[in-house]
Structures are given as structure tokens and as C-alpha cells.
Amino acid sequence: MDDLRVHALEGVMLCIPEGYEKLLKIHSSSTEESQVYVISPVHEGPLCLSGLLESAKKKDEILWSSLEQSQLAWLDLSSKLNIRDEIVSSLIRKGFEDMEDILRSVWLLEDISESTLKYFASLTSYYLALIASAYFNSNGITASLIAADKAVRQKSFTRGATFIYGDLIQPKIKVLSHEGESEYTACLCAVNAGGALTFWNNRSLLCTARKKDIPSAKVIERLSFAEATELSFFGAPIVHPHYFIPAQSQGIPIELKFWGDITSKGTIITDKKSVQDRRFPIKAFSVMRDISIINIEGAGMSGIPGISSRLFTALRREGISVILISQASSEYSICFAVPSSQVTMAAACARYEFESELNNHQIGSISAVSNMAILAAVGDVMSGQIGVSGKFFSALAKAGVNISAIAQGSSERNISAVIRECDSLKALSQVHASFFLSAQTMSVGVFGPGNIGGTFLNQIASEKERLQDQFGLDIRIRAIASSSRMLLSEEGIDLSKWRELFEVASQEYDLNKFLAHVGSEYYPHSVLVDCTTSNELASMYSRFLEKFHVITPNKKAATGSYSYYKEMFETCKRTGKRFLYETTVGAGLPVINTLNDLIQTGDEVKKIEGMLSGTLSWLFNRYDGTVPFSQLVLQAKEMGYTEPDPRDDLSGMDVARKTVILAREIGLDVELENLNITSLVPDKLKDASKEEFLSRLSEMDDEIYTKYKEAKDRGEVIRYVGRVDNGKCSVSLESFGANHPFASASGTDNVITFVTSRYVESQPLVIKGPGAGREVTAGGVFADLLRLAIYIGAGIL
Ligand SMILES: NC(=O)C1=CN([C@@H]2O[C@H](COP(=O)(O)OP(=O)(O)OC[C@H]3O[C@@H](n4cnc5c(N)ncnc54)[C@H](OP(=O)(O)O)[C@@H]3O)[C@@H](O)[C@H]2O)C=CC1
Numbered sequence: 001m002d003d004l005r006v007h008a009l010e011g012v013m014l015c016i017p018e019g020y021e022k023l024l025k026i027h028s029s030s031t032e033e034s035q036v037y038v039i040s041p042v043h044e045g046p047l048c049l050s051g052l053l054e055s056a057k058k059k060d061e062i063l064w065s066s067l068e069q070s071q072l073a074w075l076d077l078s079s080k081l082n083i084r085d086e087i088v089s090s091l092i093r094k095g096f097e098d099m100e101d102i103l104r105s106v107w108l109l110e111d112i113s114e115s116t117l118k119y120f121a122s123l124t125s126y127y128l129a130l131i132a133s134a135y136f137n138s139n140g141i142t143a144s145l146i147a148a149d150k151a152v153r154q155k156s157f158t159r160g161a162t163f164i165y166g167d168l169i170q171p172k173i174k175v176l177s178h179e180g181e182s183e184y185t186a187c188l189c190a191v192n193a194g195g196a197l198t199f200w201n202n203r204s205l206l207c208t209a210r211k212k213d214i215p216s217a218k219v220i221e222r223l224s225f226a227e228a229t230e231l232s233f234f235g236a237p238i239v240h241p242h243y244f245i246p247a248q249s250q251g252i253p254i255e256l257k258f259w260g261d262i263t264s265k266g267t268i269i270t271d272k273k274s275v276q277d278r279r280f281p282i283k284a285f286s287v288m289r290d291i292s293i294i295n296i297e298g299a300g301m302s303g304i305p306g307i308s309s310r311l312f313t314a315l316r317r318e319g320i321s322v323i324l325i326s327q328a329s330s331e332y333s334i335c336f337a338v339p340s341s342q343v344t345m346a347a348a349c350a351r352y353e354f355e356s357e358l359n360n361h362q363i364g365s366i367s368a369v370s371n372m373a374i375l376a377a378v379g380d381v382m383s384g385q386i387g388v389s390g391k392f393f394s395a396l397a398k399a400g401v402n403i404s405a406i407a408q409g410s411s412e413r414n415i416s417a418v419i420r421e422c423d424s425l426k427a428l429s430q431v432h433a434s435f436f437l438s439a440q441t442m443s444v445g446v447f448g449p450g451n452i453g454g455t456f457l458n459q460i461a462s463e464k465e466r467l468q469d470q471f472g473l474d475i476r477i478r479a480i481a482s483s484s485r486m487l488l489s490e491e492g493i494d495l496s497k498w499r500e501l502f503e504v505a506s507q508e509y510d511l512n513k514f515l516a517h518v519g520s521e522y523y524p525h526s527v528l529v530d531c532t533t534s535n536e537l538a539s540m541y542s543r544f545l546e547k548f549h550v551i552t553p554n555k556k557a558a559t560g561s562y563s564y565y566k567e568m569f570e571t572c573k574r575t576g577k578r579f580l581y582e583t584t585v586g587a588g589l590p591v592i593n594t595l596n597d598l599i600q601t602g603d604e605v606k607k608i609e610g611m612l613s614g615t616l617s618w619l620f621n622r623y624d625g626t627v628p629f630s631q632l633v634l635q636a637k638e639m640g641y642t643e644p645d646p647r648d649d650l651s652g653m654d655v656a657r658k659t660v661i662l663a664r665e666i667g668l669d670v671e672l673e674n675l676n677i678t679s680l681v682p683d684k685l686k687d688a689s690k691e692e693f694l695s696r697l698s699e700m701d702d703e704i705y706t707k708y709k710e711a712k713d714r715g716e717v718i719r720y721v722g723r724v725d726n727g728k729c730s731v732s733l734e735s736f737g738a739n740h741p742f743a744s745a746s747g748t749d750n751v752i753t754f755v756t757s758r759y760v761e762s763q764p765l766v767i768k769g770p771g772a773g774r775e776v777t778a779g780g781v782f783a784d785l786l787r788l789a790i791y792i793g794a795g796i797l
């Protein structure tokens with residue numbers, strides 16, 4: 001068992017009775033025999049005493065009633081803790097009598113000396129220590145009080161509790177007005193008396209990112225002093241390194257704990273360099289907001305010694321704190337970041353310093369940009385590990401975050417990027433997920449909860465948890481829209497009951513609202529899944545791809561005009577967004593991806609031939625004249641094989657679209673209008689409404705029977721085929737003998753053959769399987785979503 005632990009506490013923690021109860025719990029659960037509590041002064045609230053001095057200086061009559069109220073507040077705290085020790089109240093009263101004398105002289109002199117200010121502050125720390133020791137004693141724990149200046153010289157402390165108060169010891173360079181007040185004294189006590197150290201903060205546990213920004217951020221268990229130094233600079237809940245130098249120099253580990261959650265183990269800072277798992281090179285990410293950058297540019301700076309030195313000397317003279325510096329090796333420009341509150345002064349200071357260089361154009365411009373943030377990644381294990389910064393920057397690129405400046409120290413323990421403040425949350429959540437510190441989250445909006453869309457939502461519902469646990473992929477379906485209603489949810493729709501929610505909680509459909517919701521800034525990756533057959537939505541993909549990834553089984557966009565088709569891919573190239581549409585041909589079959597593999601590996605595709613309609617395949621496989629064709633069409637619709645309007649299948653249009661998609665995939669500039677399409681839909685039903693067409697379906701029965709009979713008599717079967725051959729596309733209704741591969745297709749089979757340089761005519765590459773249906777198609781859309789997840793960096797194998 002260690003003998004001694006020294007705790008650094010903020011005075012404010014002990015301004016309410018619950019604070020003492022917490023402290024008692026901490027004491028009782030600690031293993032060390034001697035516990036030392038260094039208590040910092042109170043700087044705000046009813047127990048703070050510095051306001052009295054201000055009133056005295058201003059000769060404000062309110063002083064006397066405030067003095068009385070203040071005394072009552074202190075006595076009240078002690079009585080609420082049931083402290084019966086008369087000495088405590090009489091010492092508090094005595095302190096107030098002394099204060100009254102001092103306040104009278106401040107009143108007369110209208111001046112507050114530094115030592116008076118310190119005395120009033122240290123009195124609060126004394127009172128807290130006094131009350132705490134009385135409270136501990138009344139709870140059967142031996143407790144005593146020692147003034148800080150004496151405590152730091154002690155080689156040992158008595159068993160039980162010791163409370164240290166007063167004018168706490170400060171390092172020579174103080175950082176922020178009230179930072180580290182108890183920590184430095186605690187360090188000195190621990191170093192001198194050989195004890196362990198705990199710093200209690202009132203802000204939060206130290207996590208891999210700020211919890212407010214990334215709710216799934218985890219507590220960091222261990223940290224090296226060097227990492228702690230980097231993180232403290234970037235605003236993590238650790239005091240400035242100046243305050244823990246004594247402990248660091250003696251290799252005394254420091255526990256960082258959070259007063260709001262005293263049972264958490266918190267973080268241990270040690271002098272050991274982190275040797276954690278190299279798969280997790282980053283310990284934590286931090287964001288500093290409200291930053292401005294100043295850029296100094298000019299050809300005349302190259303190779304001129306002393307420019308940087310003059311700049312930073314001038315800035316230091318003005319007390320401007322430079323947070324980050326980045327200079328191109330060409331020395332053509334220097335960029336540095338400062339807090340926005342200092343940017344005007346910093347820019348003026350730089351202009352003043354380089355006035356003559358500006359006048360003679362050695363320096364072209366000195367410009368400032370505000371509303372920036374610094375995103376920093378910190379970790380010992382980054383050092384020497386190839387690819388960490390690459391991953392960091394590519395993660396930012398995938399999230400569409402522009403980087404204005406970069407800095408990486410040669411220790412390789414910190415990479416910092418200056419980005420726009422409005423991108424900071426999105427950037428943080430992307431890099432945090434990319435280094436597997438939290439799940440890779442996608443904000444997904446689904447258009448069209450019909451056959452395919454609805455099945456897709458059900459499939460996600462059943463796999464969501466597993467994907468999150470196994471691969472850290474967090475798919476959040478945050479919006480669902482039909483043509484008239486939409487359901488939005490901030491955290492993600494509960495997919496176990498999405499249908500009921502859509503019924504009862506949906507609102508009127510508003511596309512702009514839908515897009516703004518799915519694309520909300522917090523999420524680094526926003527995805528639109530279009531499971532409609534809407535032309536209107538398809539015509540907006542190019543616009544969507546500016547900001548969203550698009551996944552769709554809807555064939556309309558990929559078969560729109562060739563210029564629009566090109567435009568979508570140009571947008572993708574520019575924005576880094578993905579357009580995935582595997583299910584537009586062959587439903588869940590791997591047709592487009594296979595074709596792409598052939599092309600990307602240098603194969604030459606000479607001919608594509610396919611039975612591309614699952615519906616027509618099923619109809620002609622089923623039809624034998626016993627059940628009317630029209631009835632089978634209704635069954636196919638019921639089973640989710642047909643297009644929302646079955647005329648799209650029966651007219652050959654669906655096959656034509658798929659043929660065009662395949663042709664374009666191999667680089668052919670083809671337009672749908674140029675295809676000759678044989679339609680099975682009688683002319684008289686072409687322009688009827690969908691409802692009328694369905695009610696008059698039987699009018700096509702005779703003609704189909706004739707076609708069927710003619711083929712049958714030849715010993716053949718009817719198939720609808722799409723072809724891309726010799727640079728030309730065609731679709732046709734044909735009949736095939738029993739030996740043809742198309743004749744052996746059953747059910748909703750699609751059969752697609754590729755003849756290429758590698759897969760010759762006599763032995764083509766053949767893809768065969770169900771080419772329509774809810775489950776297979778929705779599964780294909782889901783697979784596209786997972787492909788996208790891999791692209792954005794999810795660790796799916
Ligand atoms: N069935 C299959 O096997 C395959 C289908 N596909 C494609 O999948 C897509 C969907 O087909 P399927 O699920 O059968 O069709 P459904 O008719 O079952 O569903 C379509 C859905 O889209 C909604 N919708 C229509 N217009 C809009 C709009 N402008 N905005 C938002 N929602 C809209 C409809 O809502 P509302 O009720 O308001 O009209 C409905 O919920 C089609 O493009 C089809 O070509 C691709 C491969 C295979």
C-alpha cells in the first residue's frame with residue numbers, strides 16, 4: 001500500500017454540502033494511509049470574497065450588507081454540514097472581523113493591493129479547509145490543517161486527512177489567472193513527501209474527443225506526459241504543463257479525475273511513452289475554435305534571413321499568442337494562427353513591422369481569415385508510423401473538409417490542421433471514426449419506402465447492431481420520404497417500428513427540409529438512397545452529389561441524356577461523392593461491378609447479351625396458356641418483380657434502360673431514344689392511366705397467346721433480350737431453342753453474358769440468377785451502402 005496521496009481540488013467543489021460528502025467517499029475509498037487535499041480559493045458565487053473589496057474600493061454602501069450576508073453564507077455552509085465545533089464558527093467570525101478592518105482601509109484609500117486580493121482569496125481556501133477538517137473529524141477521520149507554504153516543505157504527513165490552504169504556491173510562469181492553483185502546490189507536496197497525485201477537475205473526464213462533440217468518445221486510460229502536454233495546449237481538461245513539471249521531472253504519475261463522476265477511474269499520466277496497439281496511433285483529437293489565420297506572402301521573403309524572427313518578436317512584444325505556424329519551404333509565405341480576439345492586433349502588428357517591405361512589394365500581402373478552427377490529433381504512437389497523417393488528411397478529404405494550413409512537429413506526436421470552424425464538428429467526427437475511436441457514422445435518407453425501400457429498411461433494421469458491433473459502422477436512417485410524407489429523426493429512426501412511426505409521426509414532404517436534415521453538418525457522410533422510380537429525383541442527382549453520396553436502384557438518372565450522365569460523374573470526381581447503382585441492372589446480381597472489374601483490369605468488352613428483365617423472365621417461364629397472361633402480370637406485381645407501373649416491363653423499356661446502362665458502362669455514348677423497342681403493350685393501352693391499364697390488362701392476353709403458341713410450335717421459348725454488340729445497342733423479343741442458355745433460365749432469372757478479350761465467344765463470362773424481387777434488390781442496395789462505407793473508411797473486411 002502507498003503511504004500518501006495528494007489531491008488537488010478546486011475550491012468551488014466544496015462550496016456546497018454535497019462536495020464534502022463526495023470528498024468523504026473519495027477518502028474512504030482511497031488505499032493510502034495519508035490523504036492530503038490541497039484546496040484552491042473560491043473565485044465566484046456567494047462564498048467568494050473579492051467582490052467585497054470591489055465594493056469597498058467603490059465606496060458602495062452595499063458593502064456592509066454584503067459582508068454580513070457573506071459571513072452568514074459561510075456559517076450556513078458549516079451548519080448545513082452539522083459541524084458542532086464552536087471553534088469553526090468563531091474562526092470564521094474572527095476572519096470576518098479582520099476583513100472588516102481591511103475593507104475600511106480599502107474604503108479610505110480607494111485602492112486594493114495585490115497582497116490584499118491574495119489574502120481575501122486565500123481566506124476562502126482556509127475556510128473550506130477548516131470546514132472540511134471539522135467535517136472529517138466529526139465523521140471519525142483524523143484531519144488537520146496546514147498552510148501551503150509550510151506543507152510544501154514537509155517530508156511526511158500524518159495519517160488520515162490533511163487539508164492544505166492559503167496562498168498556494170505558483171510556478172514562476174503563471175498561465176491563466178486561476179488555472180493550476182492547487183495542482184502546482186499538490187505536485188510540490190507529493191515530490192517532497194514522496195506521494196502519489198490526483199488532480200480533480202470540474203470540467204469532464206479526459207476523452208478521445210470532447211463528449212459534447214462526439215458522444216461516443218471514450219475515456220483515455222493512460223497518457224504520457226508528452227501527450228498530456230500536447231492535449232492541454234488544445235484545451236483538454238488538463239492543466240497547463242507548467243503546473244505538473246515537478247511531478248513530471250520526478251516521474252510521479254498523475255491521476256486525472258472528474259469531480260462530476262468520482263467513481264470513474266479517469267486517466268493516468270505517466271512518464272512512459274505510450275506503446276499502445278499500433279492500430280490505434282491516435283490517443284485523442286481536440287478542436288480549438290475561434291481561431292484566425294494570418295497569411296504573409298511575397299516573393300521578396302525567399303531566402304531573406306530574419307523575416308520570421310522579426311515577425312514573431314513583434315507579435316511577442318504585443319503579447320499575441322501564436323498557436324500554430326506553417327511556412328512553405330519556398331519561404332514565399334508564412335501562415336500563423338492566433339485567437340480571433342487578437343487577429344486585428346496581430347495583422348496590424350505584422351503590417352507595421354513589414355511596412356517598408358509592403359511598400360517596396362517585397363511582401364505582396366498580409367491577409368487575415370477568421371472563423372477558423374484547429375483540429376489536432378495527438379498520440380505518441382504516431383511517431384514513425386507510416387500513413388497516419390495520410391489517413392488523417394484523406395479522412396478530412398472524404399468528409400469534404402478543406403484544409404487551410406497544416407503543422408506537424410518533428411516529434412510526430414501532433415498533427416494539426418486549420419479548417420473552417422463550420423466544418424469542425426464534421427471533421428472531428430470523421431477523423432475520430434477513421435482512427436476507430438468511434439463508429440463510422442452515416443446519415444442516411446431514404447426516398448420511397450415501397451417494395452424495395454421498405455425491404456431495405458427492414459434489412460438494415462436486422463443487421464444494424466451487428467454492423468456497429470463488428471465493424472464500428474453506425475448506419476443512421478435519419479429520414480424516410482414518400483411522395484407526400486416524410487419522417488425525420490435527429491438520432492436515427494427506430495427501424496424496428498419505422499412503418500408505425502411513418503404512419504403516426506410523419507410530416508408533410510418538403511424536399512429542401514429533407515435534404516437539410518440528412519445533410520446536417522454534424523455528420524461527415526450523408527447518403528441519399530433513392531428507391532423510387534421518380535424522374536424528378538433522378539434529375540436532381542447531379543445537384544445532390546455536390547453534398548451527398550447517392551445510392552439507387554432507380555434507372556432514370558443513368559439513362560437520362562448522355563450529357564447528364566457525364567455531368568453526374570464529373571460532379572462525383574469534383575466532390576469525392578459516390579454514385580452507386582449496382583441494382584439498376586440484374587437487381588442484386590453483381591453485374592455492374594463485374595463489368596467494371598473487367599474494364600479496370602484492362603479487358604476489352606466486345607459484346608454483352610442478356611435476359612435483363614426478371615419480370616418478363618418469370619412471365620415467360622410461367623406462361624403455358626392455362627392461366628391468362630394478365631393474371632400472371634398481376635401476380636408478378638404482387639410479388640414485387642414488376643416496375644411500379646408494369647408497362648415499363650411489358651413495353652421493353654426496362655430492358656432498354658438496362659441495356660443503355662451497360663453500354664454506357666463500357667464507354668458508349670448512347671441515348672435511350674435511339675433504341676428500337678418492341679413493346680408487348682397494345683397501343684390502345686399505352687397512354688391509359690396505370691389504374692385503367694391494370695383493369696384492362698386482359699386485353700393483351702390474345703396477342704401474347706399467339707406469340708407463345710408460334711414459338712412453342714417451333715419448339716422454342718420467348719425471351720426479351722438486350723444487346724450491346726459492336727458499339728450498338730438493341731433490344732428485342734426473340735425465341736430460343738431448348739439448347740440455348742437463355743432457354744434454361746427459370747423463375748425470375750436474369751442471364752447476362754460478357755464476351756471479352758479474355759472471355760471468348762465460345763466461353764463467355766455468364767452471370768445468372770434472380771433479377772427481380774424485393775429481398776434480392778434491397779440486398780443489392782444494402783451492399784452498395786456497405787461498399788460506400790468501405791470507401792469512407794469503415795473497417796469492414
Ligand atoms: N422490383 C424490383 O425487383 C426492382 C426494382 N428496381 C427499382 O426500384 C425502384 C423502386 O421500385 P419498387 O419498390 O418496386 O416501387 P414501389 O412503387 O413499391 O415504391 C416506390 C416508392 O417510392 C415513393 N415515391 C414515389 N415518388 C416519390 C418521390 N418523388 N419522392 C419520394 N418518394 C416517392 C412511393 O411513395 P408513394 O406511396 O407516395 O407514391 C413508394 O413508396 C424502381 O426504380 C425500380 O425500377 C430495381 C431493381 C429491381
Ligand SMILES: N[C@@H](CC=O)C(=O)O
Binds near residue numbers: 583584585
Ligand atoms: N421490373 C424489373 C425489376 C428490376 O429491375 C425486372 O423485372 O427486371
